[in-house]
Amino acid sequence: MIEVGDLRKGMIILVDGEPYRVIDVNKHHMAMGRGIIRTKLKSVKTGLVRDQNFNSGDKVEEADLTFKPAQYLYKDGDHYYFMCLDDYEQYSLSEEELEDAKWYLVENMELNLVFLEGQVIGVQLPNVVTLKVVETEPAFKGDTVSGSGKPAILETGLRITVPFFVEAGEYVKVDTRTGEYVERA
Known part of the structure; x- marks a missing residue:
């Protein structure tokens, strides 16, 4: 309880x-x-x-949940495919079932599948994941005064705010619980 x-x-x-x-x-x-x-x-x-x-x-x-270590394989249409690391069984989850977790999935990433009564119902992500910055505005001299940050789009399509010194092509660590920038990788 x-x-x-x-x-x-x-x-x-x-x-x-x-x-x-x-x-x-x-x-x-x-x-x-x-x-x-x-x-x-x-x-x-x-x-x-x-x-x-x-x-x-x-x-x-x-709820009585069971967790199994797994690896994210690939996305096909609106389904995401995972493989359990202990018995090599493959499972698929739809975008609806994954909800916000889809923004943090990178191929070959290790995570835990969540089972309820033998059925896979979701994933448990690591607290921090490393993602590549695909698009962001260039930094200008004097921008650091405001102290807020600039918008960036990551390789999975996730939009976050990063510090001004982060450039496109760099890797950043993102907290999966809050969706916020942690540090440069």
């Missing part, structure tokens, strides 16, 4: 015996009362999205 205050985006929980992926979590505090945890949940089986409110202090059951 896990307390609803500890719910995070991407977790798989059981609500009324059905597995749901947490899409969004917001905490609201009432004056002179207990807080409310508002969540947006997506059914793992049907893909339907529902809003669910919990009282602060409630507990929900975490």
Whole structure:
């Protein structure tokens, strides 16, 4: 059992015996009362999205997940193909099932496949991945004063903000949990 205050985006929980992926979590505090945890949940089986409110202090059951080491092979149409490293079994996931993880997948990358009741339901990415900068604006002298950054497009199509000194063709490390630039690789 896990307390609803500890719910995070991407977790798989059981609500009324059905597995749901947490899409969004917001905490609201009432004056002179207990807080409310508002969540947006997506059914793992049907893909339907529902809003669910919990009282602060409630507990929900975490789904019994299995993780297997795997390697990302290739993309064909809107399906992504993976191979388990222990038994060389191949699995495919659609773009819908991968959600935002598709922006961090590079061929031959090692990750974990997530299984629920023998069915693959998603991937668990490493916390940081290295991606190539394909397109970004050139840096100009004096740009460092503003301190914000400039937009860049990475090899997977992901758009992030990078520091002014990063140029096209360089590799950068990106945090897969937040989608933000970490450092130059």
